[in-house]
Amino acid sequence: MGIAAQHISKQFGGFVALDDVDLDVPSGELTALLGPSGGGKSTLLRIIGGLEEADTGSVVIDGTDSTGVPAQRRNVGFVFQHYAAFKHLSVFRNVAFGLEIRKRPKAEIRARVTELLELVHLDQFADRLPSQLSGGQRQRMALARALAVEPKVLLLDEPFGALDAQVRKELRDWLRRLHDEVHVTTVFVTHDQEEALEVSDSLVVINHGRIEQVGSPNELYDNPRNEFVMSFLGPVTQLNGAMVRPHDIEILTADALGSVEATVTRIQRIGFEVRAELQGGASQPWVQLTRGQAEALDLDVGSVVWLRPASHASTLLPVG
Amino acid sequence: MPSQLVRSRKARWSLRYLAIAYVAVLVVVPVGMVFGRAINQGGQAFVDAMTSPDSLHAFQLTAIVAGSAVVINTVFGIVVALLLARYRFPGKRLLNVIIDLPISVSPIVVGLALILVFGFRTGWFGPTLRNAGFQVIFATPGMILATSFVALPLVVRELLPVLQETGLDQEQAARSLGATALQRFRRITVPTIKWALAYGVVLSIARCIGEFGAVRVVSGNVTGKTQTVTLLVDQHAEQFEGGAYQLSVVLILFAALCIVLISFIRPAGARR
Amino acid sequence: MSQTIAEPVPGRAARRARSSEESRLGAVSGAGLGVAVLWLSLLVLLPLAAVVAKGTGSGWAGFANALTDRRAFDAIKLTVLASLGVSLVNAVMGTVIAWVLVRDDFPGKRLLEIMIDIPFALPTIVAGLVLLTLYGPGSPIGPNWYGTRQGILVALLFVTLPFVVRTVEPVLLALETDVEEAAASLGASPFATFRRIVLPAITPAVLSGAALAFGRAMGEYGSVVLISGQIEYKTEVAPLYIYKQIQDDALAEAAATATVLLIISLLVIASLSALQSWAARRA
Numbered sequence: 043m044g045i046a047a048q049h050i051s052k053q054f055g056g057f058v059a060l061d062d063v064d065l066d067v068p069s070g071e072l073t074a075l076l077g078p079s080g081g082g083k084s085t086l087l088r089i090i091g092g093l094e095e096a097d098t099g100s101v102v103i104d105g106t107d108s109t110g111v112p113a114q115r116r117n118v119g120f121v122f123q124h125y126a127a128f129k130h131l132s133v134f135r136n137v138a139f140g141l142e143i144r145k146r147p148k149a150e151i152r153a154r155v156t157e158l159l160e161l162v163h164l165d166q167f168a169d170r171l172p173s174q175l176s177g178g179q180r181q182r183m184a185l186a187r188a189l190a191v192e193p194k195v196l197l198l199d200e201p202f203g204a205l206d207a208q209v210r211k212e213l214r215d216w217l218r219r220l221h222d223e224v225h226v227t228t229v230f231v232t233h234d235q236e237e238a239l240e241v242s243d244s245l246v247v248i249n250h251g252r253i254e255q256v257g258s259p260n261e262l263y264d265n266p267r268n269e270f271v272m273s274f275l276g277p278v279t280q281l282n283g284a285m286v287r288p289h290d291i292e293i294l295t296a297d298a299l300g301s302v303e304a305t306v307t308r309i310q311r312i313g314f315e316v317r318a319e320l321q322g323g324a325s326q327p328w329v330q331l332t333r334g335q336a337e338a339l340d341l342d343v344g345s346v347v348w349l350r351p352a353s354h355a356s357t358l359l360p361v362g
Numbered sequence: 363m364p365s366q367l368v369r370s371r372k373a374r375w376s377l378r379y380l381a382i383a384y385v386a387v388l389v390v391v392p393v394g395m396v397f398g399r400a401i402n403q404g405g406q407a408f409v410d411a412m413t414s415p416d417s418l419h420a421f422q423l424t425a426i427v428a429g430s431a432v433v434i435n436t437v438f439g440i441v442v443a444l445l446l447a448r449y450r451f452p453g454k455r456l457l458n459v460i461i462d463l464p465i466s467v468s469p470i471v472v473g474l475a476l477i478l479v480f481g482f483r484t485g486w487f488g489p490t491l492r493n494a495g496f497q498v499i500f501a502t503p504g505m506i507l508a509t510s511f512v513a514l515p516l517v518v519r520e521l522l523p524v525l526q527e528t529g530l531d532q533e534q535a536a537r538s539l540g541a542t543a544l545q546r547f548r549r550i551t552v553p554t555i556k557w558a559l560a561y562g563v564v565l566s567i568a569r570c571i572g573e574f575g576a577v578r579v580v581s582g583n584v585t586g587k588t589q590t591v592t593l594l595v596d597q598h599a600e601q602f603e604g605g606a607y608q609l610s611v612v613l614i615l616f617a618a619l620c621i622v623l624i625s626f627i628r629p630a631g632a633r634r
Numbered sequence: 635m636s637q638t639i640a641e642p643v644p645g646r647a648a649r650r651a652r653s654s655e656e657s658r659l660g661a662v663s664g665a666g667l668g669v670a671v672l673w674l675s676l677l678v679l680l681p682l683a684a685v686v687a688k689g690t691g692s693g694w695a696g697f698a699n700a701l702t703d704r705r706a707f708d709a710i711k712l713t714v715l716a717s718l719g720v721s722l723v724n725a726v727m728g729t730v731i732a733w734v735l736v737r738d739d740f741p742g743k744r745l746l747e748i749m750i751d752i753p754f755a756l757p758t759i760v761a762g763l764v765l766l767t768l769y770g771p772g773s774p775i776g777p778n779w780y781g782t783r784q785g786i787l788v789a790l791l792f793v794t795l796p797f798v799v800r801t802v803e804p805v806l807l808a809l810e811t812d813v814e815e816a817a818a819s820l821g822a823s824p825f826a827t828f829r830r831i832v833l834p835a836i837t838p839a840v841l842s843g844a845a846l847a848f849g850r851a852m853g854e855y856g857s858v859v860l861i862s863g864q865i866e867y868k869t870e871v872a873p874l875y876i877y878k879q880i881q882d883d884a885l886a887e888a889a890a891t892a893t894v895l896l897i898i899s900l901l902v903i904a905s906l907s908a909l910q911s912w913a914a915r916r917a
Contacts, residue, residue, distance in 0.1 A: 378738050385731065385795075444663075467682070468892075471853065476681050510677060572755070
């Protein structure tokens with residue numbers, strides 16, 4: 043069940059967007075496709091939704107082979123980055139669109155749309171035109187529209203990409219809670235690692251048309267398979283030639299086994315957080331501490347300290 | 363919006379009255395005089411001019427010719443605009459250029475060109491068509507062709523920018539919601555382009571009703587047979603017969619109606 | 635010490651987005667293209683090719699002969715000169731009118747705006763009759779330009795009036811008045827502001843409008859047919875000459891002159907597209 047895409051390849055002209063990709067999305071989960079722009083994640087989503095045709099490979103949705111099935115018969119819900127609101131239709135008619143296409147009885151449509159508009163908190167905006175809504179409201183309308191047809195899977199292509207930071211954060215929480223209520227198999231594309239880590243049950247990191255790693259957010263954050271995944275999911279610094287997260291470095295006041303001597307070159311306070319830049323041997327690591335830790339260590343520019351990765355830290359030796 | 367550029371009242375007024383005077387001398391006064399002449403000749407002359415058999419036939423023929431050409435160009439315009447906006451194919455840029463060609467060709471050259479291809483004595487296809495019992499030149503089909511030719515780009519040019527600006531998002535959303543190609547066209551595309559389409563159709567109607575040169579060449583200009591309203595105006599004027607001013611007033615009023623319609627459609631389209 | 639997140643590649647993403655916007659032809663769209671191209675060929679391309687074939691049918695010498703015929707030559711010369719003249723006049727007057735419509739305000743401006751469109755919407759033969767009424771025999775105010783070149787010029791000025799106005803208007807609208815104010819605040823006189831700030835901005839639009847007007851004037855028939863009197867060597871513009879040749883069944887001569895008009899049309903189209911890319915580069 044869920045979604046199984048196998049051996050998917052896609053080229054645009056000479057540009058390889060996807061290179062023999064296999065993806066399994068478990069039923070009922072919320073999966074994020076994460077990666078830089080142009081890495082192929084949106085193309086993969088569009089292929090699953092039938093909006094793009096793969097050069098090779100197969101897509102199985104909910105146990106049915108959907109390869110070659112046109113988008114209008116896949117019964118997937120798709121949400122677009124720029125909302126794709128039907129500008130000439132009211133909010134109500136937008137949400138009702140898929141049901142009208144399916145020629146459902148009027149009463150059923152009215153009931154279902156009303157229910158969905160309540161779910162996305164747009165019940166008092168039913169008669170407005172999309173142009174009279176804010177970006178966040180439009181995207182909620184688009185979500186209700188996609189959910190109205192009771193899709194087998196819900197696909198979201200950078201759904202919060204066009205919204206400002208505050209609304210983004212709200213909608214993120216809201217999507218998570220919505221998914222916990224509706225439990226439809228959901229795939230969403232994002233290039234924002236914080237968003238992916240916060241919202242998803244499982245994460246698929248895609249770059250240069252290939253899947254770099256698949257796993258739960260914690261797995262990927264703690265045990266990245268390679269340099270790219272590690273640096274894409276969070277801040278990274280170098281200590282003694284190894285890659286390590288700046289909050290996973292211990293600062294010691296005395297030499298200890300496996301530690302490196304370093305001198306503090308700069309201290310920067312950002313709210314509760316303190317960032318210390320150091321010069322240690324051949325590398326210039328930076329360390330992330332809380333204010334309390336920094337005060338306890340009595341750190342100052344010129345202080346000589348010893349650094350070592352914390353015992354739980356994941357480190358990675360860069361290749362090449 | 364007052365401008366800094368022309369601050370002195372004298373300079374601004376002289377520009378304003380220069381513009382008004384130029385348009386008055388070139389457009390307003392002559393058009394007004396045609397109305398004046400038509401009114402001077404009285405109501406009976408007007409009724410006669412409208413109800414003479416030649417006029418009635420000309421009105422009918424104009425309706426058929428312009429109506430057919432507008433329908434053909436509207437269908438063609440929608441198809442070509444959709445192709446240019448949404449598909450890639452070899453020769454696309456060339457097609458885009460050729461679409462505009464008819465606007466810059468003299469109507470007389472259009473008529474000549476159609477005679478050289480469809481003329482029943484010497485045209486490339488003429489003899490074949492004649493043997494099949496089909497007359498194009500000196501008949502209604504040729505007049506429809508000539509009228510379609512001169513108005514060809516008007517619908518395409520209004521639709522294309524709207525389609526390009528709208529993009530494919532809404533179409534794809536409708537697709538993912540289960541709409542077939544026909545349903546998408548009716549429920550998404552048509553509402554999106556309707557104002558631009560209305561604009562292009564009104565422009566085409568005005569242009570098709572008013573076509574004169576190309577139709578004159580291919581029609582043979584036979585009174586009561588292949589004579590449209592514009593051809594009849596010409597005949598009345600050249601033969602110093604009555605009716606030219608009265609028919610002109612009708613055509614001017616129709617043109618004015620088109621302009622007014624357009625001035626309503628334009629802001630309605632821009633609001634979307 | 636920024637996070638080492640891989641930079642997005644907007645260029646590539648944009649390219650991908652564009653290429654996926656336009657799709658390949660399917661069965662229906664392919665059939666649509668086929669029918670459209672067939673119709674275009676039958677209606678436009680083949681007939682125009684027939685004109686060129688007929689015009690140059692007796693070889694280059696025949697083409698040259700048909701044109702060195704004094705009547706044909708005079709007709710073409712008159713058409714070109716008259717078209718150049720009216721394009722020039724309407725380039726200036728069109729700019730003035732556009733400026734007045736955009737930057738001035740007075741009662742009746744809306745009416746002026748509508749009047750500009752009259753020449754576009756009016757059937758050309760009606761335009762001819764309209765002008766003959768004021769500038770022909772029996773004119774209540776004076777000049778009888780029937781059968782004169784002035785008559786030709788007035789008719790061509792009338793039909794080409796809207797072109798420059800309608801190309802310059804949107805550019806002037808887009809040109810914020812604050813640029814003019816900035817120039818004025820820097821000490822530029824009104825004339826200097828116009829020459830250094832406004833004129834460079836609207837030049838491509840003025841030229842485009844003038845080229846459109848020129849192309850229209852070169853082919854104009856309906857509005858000149860009445861007022862010109864159709865006098866050979868004097869008021870016979872090229873379209874009138876071609877029409878006469880068609881009436882006399884001299885199709886080769888008609889086609890030779892028509893070919894010259896077609897070549898000029900193509901030159902106008904080429905210069906328009908050059909002007910457009912020039913304007914686009916500066917925008």
